[in-house]
Every structure is written in structure tokens, then in C-alpha cells.
Amino acid sequence: MSLLQVKGVSMFFGGLAAISDVSFDIQKGDILGLIGPNGAGKTTMFNVVNGFYAPSRGEVFFKGKKISGLKPHQICKLGVARTFQVVKPLQRMSVLDNVIASAYLRVNNRGEAEDIAREKIKFTGLHDDVNVISKGLPLGKRKKLEIARALATQPEMLMLDESFAGLNPAELDESIEIIRKIKERGITIMIIEHHMKVIMAISDRIVVLSYGQKLAEGTPNEIGNNPLVVEAYLGEAESA
Template structure:
């Protein structure tokens, strides 16, 4: 049984179809990448999966339970966490308190939440910054804090929305190791990303969207050799 199933999902805004009849599954323990040009519908699909939008048609199932129509906090409690493309930490709070706030989802006391938060900060390399007010962090560390906040909720599936965007090469390497570490913990990952070399190196499977439609699905090798993908996305990226 797949951990997550997206079944014939469509999303309309007025007369515009942002998503059209999208279907795929995410298997437990894998890294599935969602790629496509800007405006392809990737973040809209994330918003459907984690409850910000209720699909106009179709449904989303998590562990074979229909979650379409659930609120984001309900879906998070079931075990689906996400990060956002534009990171928005609790700016006046410390790094540690940001993560503690997320850890309360599955903690019965402040002490338990604090211990969970410290473990996550150690894992994401933010322990030395635990007392820093979050608005003072550079972009690379704010991106890691976003991942830490999601991990603190104890997810089985984590949705990462462009967690590598804007990072320098050194920060990129750190983030790649964190993603690999998340997988080793047994957490399933669904990731949106434009860094194609990164996606090709860490993903088990890739789903490609273009104009709100799924145009391809397969392994990194299959996707990189797919002429539709090259025309719609990879070729564009290489020529940019």
C-alpha cells in the first residue's frame, strides 16, 4: 500500500485549471521529486496534499485514508508536514523556541517539547544558533530552520518546497546531507526543486508537471531521457 496517493486530482480557480487529472503515488521510505517549469502547478499540488486547498475533483489518500477536505493542522497531526518556498519563521522568537512550538504537536509537556526540539536542532546543524532570534538568521539557516520545524512535528511524510533555492554551494551540500539523513530516519520525502543536478542525485522517482498536467513519471534516468521533459523543462533549464 502506498503511503500517499493522489488520485485524479484537479484544481480550478474560476475557469482556470491549475491542476488537471493528476494521479501518482508515493511509496513509504522513498524520495519523490516533483519538477516542472514555473507555474506548472507544483506548489498548488502541495497545497492540495496538505489541506490548504480542497481539490475541485479527485482525492488524496494518506495511508489509504481520504484526507481531501481535512484542515492543514489535522493532516499534520496524521503525519504529513511541509515547508514553504518563502520561509516565515516566528521572527521574534529564538531558533529553539520556533522548533519547540512545532514540537508541542506531539509533546505532553514543555520539557518533552524542548528535548524533541534540541534533537532536531542537533540533526539539522542549528544547535549553535538555538538562542539566536530567528529573523537574524541568514537564508541558508532559515531554510534549515523551516525543515527543523517540520521535523519537530514527527512526520511520516515531509513535503519540501524548494528547500535548496538561493543557497550557495556549501549550504547546498549541508542541505543535501540533511535530506539524506531524513530518509535514513525512515521519513518519506516529497520535494519540489529546480536544482536538477540535486534532484537527479537524491530522488528515487520523479513526477513532471507542465501547465497543470502530469507529462512524465519515472526514475531519474528515465526522466532525463524523456523528450517531452527535455522540451518542457530540462532543455529550458539548460539553456537558461
């Protein structure tokens, strides 16, 4: 059964259609890559699934339950967590406190929340920075903190919005490893990414958006050989 279903979702801002009539499913345990040129509507799609926007048309279902129209905190409680493209750490809090704040979603006492937080921090490789105030973290670590924080809400589905952008090659490898490990834990992942190498390597399925419309959907192989996708990314192929 599919874990998340996006059915005919459109999102209008004024007269502009940021997303028009997009549908796709995510199977439990899969990694779904969401790609497309700038302005294709990828982050808008995240904001619709996450509840920041109620879709203008269409519906989103999570585990068969309609979640479009719910508030972000309700959707998070149901088991959908996300990270932000523009990282939003709780700046004046330490790394540990950041993660504890989200661990409190499922537990009520400090000890349990701290146990969860420490485990997620170790998992994402931030254990050397537990007591650093998050304002002072370099970008790569802030991106990891976003992931740790999202994981601390103990989600069934994790949405990663460009968690690799701006990372150096070493950090990139680490992050790919982290995502593989998250998948091993049985958490379904939806990921927005520009690094084609990364997305091709880790995704089970890929959905391509362009100008708010679904251009293609399929396995990495199918997408790589799809002339429409190549055109959207590289411009029209020269007719010889």
C-alpha cells in the first residue's frame, strides 16, 4: 500500500499556478526523489504535504487518511517530518536542546527526550557538537542538525529539502550514508535534490516537475533515458 498519495494537487498564488494537477504515490520504505529545474514547484509541493499550504485543488493522503488542510503540527504528529532548504535551526539553543525540543513530541519527560535526542545526534554524526550553540555551526552541520531534529519526532516519512546543497564532497558522502541508514530503519523518504548523481544513486523512484507540472515519473534508469527530462534540464536537443 502506498504510504503517501498526492492526488491532483494544484496550488495557486494569485493567478500563478505554482503546481498544477500533480499526482504521485510513495510506497512504504521507498526513497522518492523530487527533481526539476528552479521554480518547478518542488518546495511548494513540500509545503503542501507538510501543511504550510492547503492545496487550492486536490488532496493529500497519508496512510489512507486525508492530511491536506491539517496544520503542520498535526501532520508532524501523524508521522511526517521535514527539513528546510533554508535551514531553520533554533539559533540560540545548543544542538542538544534543538533536538530535545522536537523529541518532546512523543515523550513528556526530560530524561526520555534527552535519550532520543542523543541517539539522533550520534546517528547524524553531530556528537562532537552537542553543546555548541546552533548559530555557530557551519552549514554542513546545520543541515545535519535539520535531519537529526526531524528524526527526533520519530517520523514514518521524512521529507528532505536540498539537504545536500552547498556541501563539500566529503560531507556529501557522509550525508548519502546517513540517508541510506535512515532507509534501513524503515523510514520512507521524499527528497528534493539538485545533485543528479546523488538522486540517481539513492532514489527508488523519481518524480520530475517542470513549471508546476509532472513531467515524468519512474525509476532512475527510466528518468535518465527520458528525452523530455533531458530537454527540461539541458535544453532542447539539437535536431541534426
